[in-house]
Each structure stands twice: as C-alpha cells, then as structure tokens.
Amino acid sequence: MTATPRRVAILISGGGSNMEALVRSMGPGHPAKPVLVFSNDPDAGGLAKARKMGVPTFAIDHRPFGKDREAFEQAVDKVLRQARADLICLAGFMRILTPGFIAGWDGQMLNIHPSLLPLYKGLHTHERALQAGDAEHGCTVHEVTAALDDGPILGQARLAVRPEDTAESLAARVLPLEHQLYPAVLKRYAAGDKTPVLIG
Numbered sequence: 001m002t003a004t005p006r007r008v009a010i011l012i013s014g015g016g017s018n019m020e021a022l023v024r025s026m027g028p029g030h031p032a033k034p035v036l037v038f039s040n041d042p043d044a045g046g047l048a049k050a051r052k053m054g055v056p057t058f059a060i061d062h063r064p065f066g067k068d069r070e071a072f073e074q075a076v077d078k079v080l081r082q083a084r085a086d087l088i089c090l091a092g093f094m095r096i097l098t099p100g101f102i103a104g105w106d107g108q109m110l111n112i113h114p115s116l117l118p119l120y121k122g123l124h125t126h127e128r129a130l131q132a133g134d135a136e137h138g139c140t141v142h143e144v145t146a147a148l149d150d151g152p153i154l155g156q157a158r159l160a161v162r163p164e165d166t167a168e169s170l171a172a173r174v175l176p177l178e179h180q181l182y183p184a185v186l187k188r189y190a191a192g193d194k195t196p197v198l199i200g
C-alpha cells in the first residue's frame, strides 16, 4: 500500500535553485509532493520558476511588519496551514524564525545550510571556511529547532577545498552538491527515515 504523499511547502527568499531541485525530484511515486512555494520577497526569482513548474506560489513581504516578527510569522503560518502543508523545506529562506513559530512545526521543518555544520552557523560560510584554512567544506540538511542552524543533521555533502578557491568558487562548487543532497534527504525523510545521507 502506498502512503499518502507528504504535502511540502518550500520557503525561499531568492533565486530558488534548491527549490527547483526539490520540486523536480518529487515525481510520481515520491513520498512527498510540492503544494506551495512561499517567499518573504514578492520579487524573489524563484516564484516565477515555481509557477512555471506548476506549483502554487504565495508571497508576504516581511518589510511592512518591521520588527514585529510574530505578526509576520502568524501571517506565514496561516498561509502554510491553508495549503495543508505537513512538511516545510527552508531553501535559502533568509529570515530568522522565532522559537514560537518553529514549535508549531516541530519535527516537520528542514533547512539547508552551506557549511559542514556545526561549523559556520549564520552567514558568510564560504569566506569563513577559507579563512580557517579548512581542507573540506560543503553543505548540511538538518531538522530545524529553536537554535539557529542547529538541530539533528539529516545529511551532509562535502568537497575538498582547492588552494586556488575563493568564496565565489566555493559557493559555485557547493551549490550543485546542495541540489543533490536536499532531494536525497527529503525523499528519505518523507518516507520516515532519518538516517543521514552522506555524499562525498
């Protein structure tokens, strides 16, 4: 018997290349299906990409909410509930979420981060890996918990840093790994398997 696919909402702030990789991966027989692509930026390039792929989109500009994160998140939460999402994939969603919002989606929210967590939480991960002289770098998918870029690791993809690497070249080499890793983790996770996916 095939289980009902998990209903996935993907949250983006920018170009949405990870969102695109996730949506493309959810073909027939997949344990999840995309029901919404949401952005905090009405001009996010990924919204048009999602619509082209036939996925409903919605945007709520966070800026008019000012410092009132809770009010913004209440509006977001409403949209996600209306879409009957039961799994959320943060994919380049560049707003920090409050513990209250996260608690409402406990065990139902994944994030991709461009570093080998627990190294380099936050921003400028490629620069920081280079500055530290790391031999390896990569990306991580994890379950979202109240602490930023924390939570159980569900997969990592790694590459060897080259002597000539710059922050830009590292970003360009990590991104295709993200596009492999996130769909692989989502497929496992949606099927109820939290065994970490390890690439490279």
Ligand code: GAR
Binding pocket: 012, 013, 014, 015, 016, 017, 018, 019, 046, 091, 092, 093, 094, 112, 113, 114, 122, 139, 175, 178
């Ligand atoms: C990706 O590299 C993702 O890992 C990163 O933003 C980029 C989004 O690209 N996310 C974070 O830095 C979250 N802290 P995309 O819009 O093309 O998927």
